[in-house]
Amino acid sequence: MANIMVQKDAKGAYVFYLPKRDLEDAIVSMEFDTPEKWGGEIKLNNGGAYYIEPQALPARFPISLRAKRIDAAE
Amino acid sequence: MSTLTREETEALIQEVLEVYPEKAKKDRAKHLAVNDQAVEQSKKCITSNRKSLPGVMTIRGCAYAGSKGVVWGPIKDMIHISHGPVGCGQYSRAGRRNYYVGTTGIDTFGTMNFTSDFQEKDIVFGGDKKLAKLINEVEMLFPLHKGISVQSECPIGLIGDDIEAVSKKAAKEINKPIVPVRCEGFRGVSQSLGHHIANDAIRDWVLDKRDGQQFESTPYDVSIIGDYNIGGDAWASRILIEEMGLRVVSQWSGDGTLAEMEKTPKVKLNLLHCYRSMNYISRHMEEKYGIPWLEYNFFGPTKIAESLRAIAAFFDDKIKEGAERVIAKYQPMMDAVIAKYKPRLQGKTVMLYVGGLRPRHVIGAYEDLAMEVIGTGYEFGHGDDYDRTIKEMGNATLLYDDANGFELEEFVKRLKPDLVGSGIKEKYVFQKMGIPLRQMHSWDYSGPYHGYDGFAIFARDMDMAISNPCWSKQTPPWLKKPEVEVELKKAA
Ligand code: SF4
Numbered sequence: 001m002a003n004i005m006v007q008k009d010a011k012g013a014y015v016f017y018l019p020k021r022d023l024e025d026a027i028v029s030m031e032f033d034t035p036e037k038w039g040g041e042i043k044l045n046n047g048g049a050y051y052i053e054p055q056a057l058p059a060r061f062p063i064s065l066r067a068k069r070i071d072a073a074e
Numbered sequence: 075m076s077t078l079t080r081e082e083t084e085a086l087i088q089e090v091l092e093v094y095p096e097k098a099k100k101d102r103a104k105h106l107a108v109n110d111q112a113v114e115q116s117k118k119c120i121t122s123n124r125k126s127l128p129g130v131m132t133i134r135g136c137a138y139a140g141s142k143g144v145v146w147g148p149i150k151d152m153i154h155i156s157h158g159p160v161g162c163g164q165y166s167r168a169g170r171r172n173y174y175v176g177t178t179g180i181d182t183f184g185t186m187n188f189t190s191d192f193q194e195k196d197i198v199f200g201g202d203k204k205l206a207k208l209i210n211e212v213e214m215l216f217p218l219h220k221g222i223s224v225q226s227e228c229p230i231g232l233i234g235d236d237i238e239a240v241s242k243k244a245a246k247e248i249n250k251p252i253v254p255v256r257c258e259g260f261r262g263v264s265q266s267l268g269h270h271i272a273n274d275a276i277r278d279w280v281l282d283k284r285d286g287q288q289f290e291s292t293p294y295d296v297s298i299i300g301d302y303n304i305g306g307d308a309w310a311s312r313i314l315i316e317e318m319g320l321r322v323v324s325q326w327s328g329d330g331t332l333a334e335m336e337k338t339p340k341v342k343l344n345l346l347h348c349y350r351s352m353n354y355i356s357r358h359m360e361e362k363y364g365i366p367w368l369e370y371n372f373f374g375p376t377k378i379a380e381s382l383r384a385i386a387a388f389f390d391d392k393i394k395e396g397a398e399r400v401i402a403k404y405q406p407m408m409d410a411v412i413a414k415y416k417p418r419l420q421g422k423t424v425m426l427y428v429g430g431l432r433p434r435h436v437i438g439a440y441e442d443l444a445m446e447v448i449g450t451g452y453e454f455g456h457g458d459d460y461d462r463t464i465k466e467m468g469n470a471t472l473l474y475d476d477a478n479g480f481e482l483e484e485f486v487k488r489l490k491p492d493l494v495g496s497g498i499k500e501k502y503v504f505q506k507m508g509i510p511l512r513q514m515h516s517w518d519y520s521g522p523y524h525g526y527d528g529f530a531i532f533a534r535d536m537d538m539a540i541s542n543p544c545w546s547k548q549t550p551p552w553l554k555k556p557e558v559e560v561e562l563k564k565a566a
Binding site for chain 1: 357
């Protein structure tokens with residue numbers, strides 16, 4: 001499990017941030033993105049993939065979360 | 075002097091890589107690239123934030139340098155103890171030129187060096203007692219200090235001293251905050267992790283101290299984050315922000331105080347100048363306090379105007395008008411500066427190799443003078459820095475990450491820029507090669523370079539370096555061929 005931060009950029013797209021490795025990247029796909037269910041498997045622009053426990057859409061961004069690494073890039 | 079094509083630049087990189095052994099060659103190849111504006115993601119073309127290759131002359135610093143030297147050091151009313159042997163602090167003492175107002179040794183301590191001066195017995199038996207004693211001495215000798223930070227040097231982590239416990243206990247005794255910072259030099263690959271550790275220490279030990287306290291705020295409260303006031307940079311920036319109608323509550327960390335840091339969570343917008351060293355704390359404040367942050371760039375009139383407008387966009391019409399007023403007010407002054415220096419500098423080429431934000435931020439200032447940046451690189455940048463750089467740099471220009479002495483020399487020999495912008499370690503190497511160099515860390519003991527006032531100084535300094543008559547006197551008279559003289563006369 002890793003501590004990550006999900007934020008929204010100026011255009012409203014999700015951005016992934018991994019503080020431990022100072023890794024900032026765009027989230028290209030998110031499994032669930034509805035007000036009731038949000039999260040699941042997320043794919044990053046660099047090819048990495050993480051899993052966020054599905055939950056209700058957070059009220060505010062950025063938000064720090066725990067995520068499981070499925071596939072790290074590099 | 076002529077700009078290279080993409081193929082030529084690629085060939086140049088290959089040529090430079092040729093001298094390395096196979097493994098080193100493979101590693102360094104990932105850190106050198108030809109800029110391609112079409113690339114969205116820098117990691118496709120350049121690797122950064124990796125351990126330096128053993129054996130090459132890297133120009134990086136250590137985590138302690140990032141924390142004590144960059145982030146914490148300039149906070150003027152605190153005493154920053156370099157905990158460990160004497161050298162780390164003493165050899166870097168007052169080297170960064172973070173200007174501040176105050177009486178040094180009485181209520182401000184910026185240029186002083188405090189160290190626990192570890193000896194063999196402290197390494198063997200531990201230095202916790204010494205630290206406790208040191209804190210008491212500091213309190214007795216400098217009663218007007220507002221707090222202490224304990225900046226760990228390498229041995230502290232190696233011998234496993236418990237500086238947190240000592241700090242907590244002593245903080246109760248002297249009734250002032252004491253912040254232990256675990257920034258031992260061996261952590262991370264460069265000073266960059268030191269910035270991060272320092273930011274985390276601010277988050278854990280400073281930022282929430284005034285939560286829930288009364289604060290008379292205005293809708294126009296902002297803070298300046300990541301301006302270290304090198305040669306007065308933050309002052310030259312602050313007057314512009316105040317002139318447009320905003321209230322600067324805090325300034326980090328150049329000429330900054332502990333109280334200002336504690337009040338930062340009350341502001342409406344964080345203005346971030348050095349993204350690399352302080353984005354961590356800005357992100358934290360965005361999440362915890364809902365304060366948005368904005369990267370701005372105060373180098374050169376074009377970027378300043380852009381930034382002032384971007385800042386104003388967060389506020390109402392009063393501030394937007396304020397921004398326009400400020401831009402209009404300084405425009406004639408800028409026009410005069412450009413009219414004076416542009417004819418002298420037009421078309422000159424520059425190669426940069428610095429840290430933090432400058433490899434991309436100063437490009438605009440050079441372009442305002444019609445100069446061209448043909449190569450740039452970061453000592454300790456990350457992927458997100460290069461993402462931002464690619465758009466600023468021209469196509470087919472050279473990018474180098476964590477470049478070493480050899481690579482820089484070779485690149486400069488081949489590209490023959492009219493000016494190199496780097497640090498003191500590079501200065502005399504290149505000047506002896508006959509290429510003017512301006513230090514872009516310390517502004518070569520000049521400055522400020524930020525803001526409108528700074529640009530005037532920047533333009534003058536660049537002209538001073540490039541147009542200095544000494545560069546045409548590189549060849550001794552007895553070696554001079556007659557035609558060279560003729561050429562020189564023509565040029566002059
Ligand atoms: S690497 Fe360690 S010993 Fe060297 S300056 Fe940094 S803290 Fe001091």
